[in-house]
Amino acid sequence: xxxxxxxxxxxxxxxxxxxxxxxxxxxxxxxxxxxxxxxxxxxxxxxxxxxxxxxxxxxxxxxxxxxxxxxxxxxxxxxxxxxxxxxxxxxxxxxxxxxxxxxxxxxxxxxxxxxxxxxxxxxxxxxxxxxxxxxxxxxxxxxxxxxxxxxxxxxxxxxxxxxxxxxxxxxxxxxxxxxxxxxxxxxxxxxxxxxxxxxxxxxxxxxxxxxxxxxxxxxxxxxxxxxxxxxxxxxxxxxxxxxxxxxxxxxxxxxxxxxxxxxxxxxxxxxxxxxxxxxxxxxxxxxxxxxxxxxxxxxxxxxxxxxxxxxxxxxxxxxxxxxxxxxxxxxxxxxxxxxxxxxxxxxxxxxxxxx
Amino acid sequence: xxxxxxxxxxxxxxxxxxxxxxxxxxxxxxxxxxxxxxxxxxxxxxxxxxxxxxxxxxxxxxxxxxxxxxxxxxxxxxxxxxxxxxxxxxxxxxxxxxxxxxxxxxxxxxxxxxxxxxxxxxxxxxxxxxxxxxxxxxxxxxxxxxxxxxxxxxxxxxxxxxxxxxxxxxxxxxxxxxxxxxxxxxxxxxxxxxxxxxxxxxxxxxxxxxxxxxxxxxxxxxxxxxxxxxxxxxxxxxxxxxxxxxxxxxxxxxxxxxxx
Numbered sequence: 203x204x205x206x207x208x209x210x211x212x213x214x215x216x217x218x219x220x221x222x223x224x225x226x227x228x229x230x231x232x233x234x235x236x237x238x239x240x241x242x243x244x245x246x247x248x249x250x251x252x253x254x255x256x257x258x259x260x261x262x263x264x265x266x267x268x269x270x271x272x273x274x275x276x277x278x279x280x281x282x283x284x285x286x287x288x289x290x291x292x293x294x295x296x297x298x299x300x301x302x303x304x305x306x307x308x309x310x311x312x313x314x315x316x317x318x319x320x321x322x323x324x325x326x327x328x329x330x331x332x333x334x335x336x337x338x339x340x341x342x343x344x345x346x347x348x349x350x351x352x353x354x355x356x357x358x359x360x361x362x363x364x365x366x367x368x369x370x371x372x373x374x375x376x377x378x379x380x381x382x383x384x385x386x387x388x389x390x391x392x393x394x395x396x397x398x399x400x401x402x403x404x405x406x407x408x409x410x411x412x413x414x415x416x417x418x419x420x421x422x423x424x425x426x427x428x429x430x431x432x433x434x435x436x437x438x439x440x441x442x443x444x445x446x447x448x449x450x451x452x453x454x455x456x457x458x459x460x461x462x463x464x465x466x467x468x469x470x471x472x473x474x475x476x477x478x479x480x481x482x483x484x485x486x487x488x489x490x491x492x493x494x495x496x497x498x499x500x501x502x503x504x505x506x507x508x509x510x511x512x513x514x515x516x517x518x519x520x521x522x523x524x525x526x527x528x529x530x531x532x533x534x535x536x537x538x539x540x541x542x543x544x545x546x547x548x549x550x551x552x553x554x555x556x557x
Numbered sequence: 558x559x560x561x562x563x564x565x566x567x568x569x570x571x572x573x574x575x576x577x578x579x580x581x582x583x584x585x586x587x588x589x590x591x592x593x594x595x596x597x598x599x600x601x602x603x604x605x606x607x608x609x610x611x612x613x614x615x616x617x618x619x620x621x622x623x624x625x626x627x628x629x630x631x632x633x634x635x636x637x638x639x640x641x642x643x644x645x646x647x648x649x650x651x652x653x654x655x656x657x658x659x660x661x662x663x664x665x666x667x668x669x670x671x672x673x674x675x676x677x678x679x680x681x682x683x684x685x686x687x688x689x690x691x692x693x694x695x696x697x698x699x700x701x702x703x704x705x706x707x708x709x710x711x712x713x714x715x716x717x718x719x720x721x722x723x724x725x726x727x728x729x730x731x732x733x734x735x736x737x738x739x740x741x742x743x744x745x746x747x748x749x750x751x752x753x754x755x756x757x758x759x760x761x762x763x764x765x766x767x768x769x770x771x772x773x774x775x776x777x778x779x780x781x782x783x784x785x786x787x788x789x790x791x792x793x794x795x796x797x798x799x800x801x802x803x804x805x806x807x808x809x810x811x812x813x814x815x816x817x
Contacts, residue, residue, distance in 0.1 A: 452659055
């Protein structure tokens with residue numbers, strides 16, 4: 203190990219690289235705003251942009267609005283909460299994906315693997331099929347309960363002694379996932395056509411029904427979870443080198459992994475309870491973000507948050523315009539767009555699995 | 558900072574991997590652990606920083622039981638350099654070395670040490686010129702320097718080295734041990750090369766099948782009889798004309814027999 207004289211090397215391109223980097227963050231922020239604006243402007247009923255602006259301004263700033271009641275309800279009660287729901291749900295699923303991939307140390311980590319998605323599906327479908335006439339609040343409650351129960355089951359299976367076995371999380375997640383899916387399918391076979399339609403729409407996910415009511419709580423959960431994770435990002439980096447190494451650097455690994463899993467489960471369970479089983483966002487967005495900003499977790503979490511918050515409202519615009527006036531479940535769009543992106547990345551990544 | 562091992566027994570998979578091992582490492586000493594594969598060197602190192610809990614006995618760092626210290630406090634006292642680790646290939650060298658500062662950082666990320674400990678560690682380990690490269694673009698030797706830099710950045714009074722010279726060429730092996738020697742911290746190193754051990758260590762501990770069979774200065778520990786009994790090779794000892802320390806010459810046992 204030759205001790206090279208200190209040549210504090212300021213790489214010649216480092217300033218322009220920093221500027222380039224800042225440019226990408228700004229571009230991502232602008233994209234998010236543009237998608238959100240498009241989400242408010244686009245819909246089955248045409249409302250001209252000036253009217254939309256006046257409606258939003260009247261609500262936010264108290265400027266008197268000249269729009270009629272119908273336009274007002276379309277924009278303020280349907281489109282705006284829907285776009286906001288897309289932003290929150292997309293961000294939540296993406297950061298949950300980052301966390302789960304870090305804990306199980308496997309590129310396949312997503313909310314499905316920790317049982318949240320299949321558990322929520324079973325809970326929701328049970329409520330839809332058995333609890334005839336149950337409202338959406340009841341379905342959401344059942345989905346939330348199902349998600350957490352499945353998560354607890356997987357944790358119980360994956361825990362070994364006092365430690366976590368990441369490989370076992372995936373294995374028990376897949377096993378319990380299939381088991382719960384079997385139960386969900388069984389219920390769907392016994393369902394009436396109307397119930398089946400509702401169940402199908404739920405399992406594929408939709409942010410149509412989130413509404414103003416659920417948004418404050420959802421935002422609070424996601425903001426708290428993200429904030430905590432951003433503070434803990436350096437620990438996530440240590441964990442990326444393996445549990446033993448993280449421990450040698452002072453990370454209480456067992457407690458930290460448990461903390462991460464509980465946050466990921468609570469955030470995704472809250473989101474999935476109101477939006478259904480939206481797939482692929484939690485899996486794909488972290489991988490795309492990693493390609494752009496690298497593996498260090500503070501940037502990775504922020505980038506995933508931004509990308510997820512942009513991707514889901516964009517997918518939602520497609521879901522409601524592609525076959526208009528028929529609306530597609532958003533899960534179909536996220537999978538149809540996300541899977542090819544994932545495959546393209548696999549093809550690009552000649553270094554092997556995107557670990 | 559001194560280390561005291563009070564007769565620890567470690568069991569793994571129902572078997573004693575270490576049996577009643579007792580030794581002490583004085584403050585600032587460089588101590589070598591020797592022994593064939595499976596003799597318990599790595600296990601002993603892992604017990605020293607409480608990655609493993611001994612069945613009986615205790616490890617004291619500066620008089621405090623490591624089992625009773627919080628993980629973070631252990632990491633502020635003891636740094637560990639292993640042969641290799643699972644560091645994500647896409648991290649840059651600087652990012653990897655920065656994780657060494659973790660035990661010194663508060664929740665909001667402020668470091669408790671002024672100056673640039675990461676840059677200093679990179680410089681001392683000779684890793685400055687590839688500080689901004691990704692880990693997966695480095696050679697095995699460069700990678701080992703990065704891990705050494707991370708251990709230096711951790712700035713602990715005790716450093717444990719687990720066969721740190723694997724993957725390194727001859728000059729790099731000497732540079733690495735000389736680097737930690739110069740730090741004047743307490744070092745415990747598991748080593749395969751008896752000559753490196755004789756050159757750099759103040760004291761040696763020889764392990765065989767989980768038991769400590771000899772402890773003392775290199776002159777005391779490295780005898781042809783012991784080397785023959787523990788490693789199963791013939792050995793002759795001379796004096797290294799460059800360093801004045803013991804030089805160990807090895808050969809197959811059936812040809813030369815044991816000589817002194």
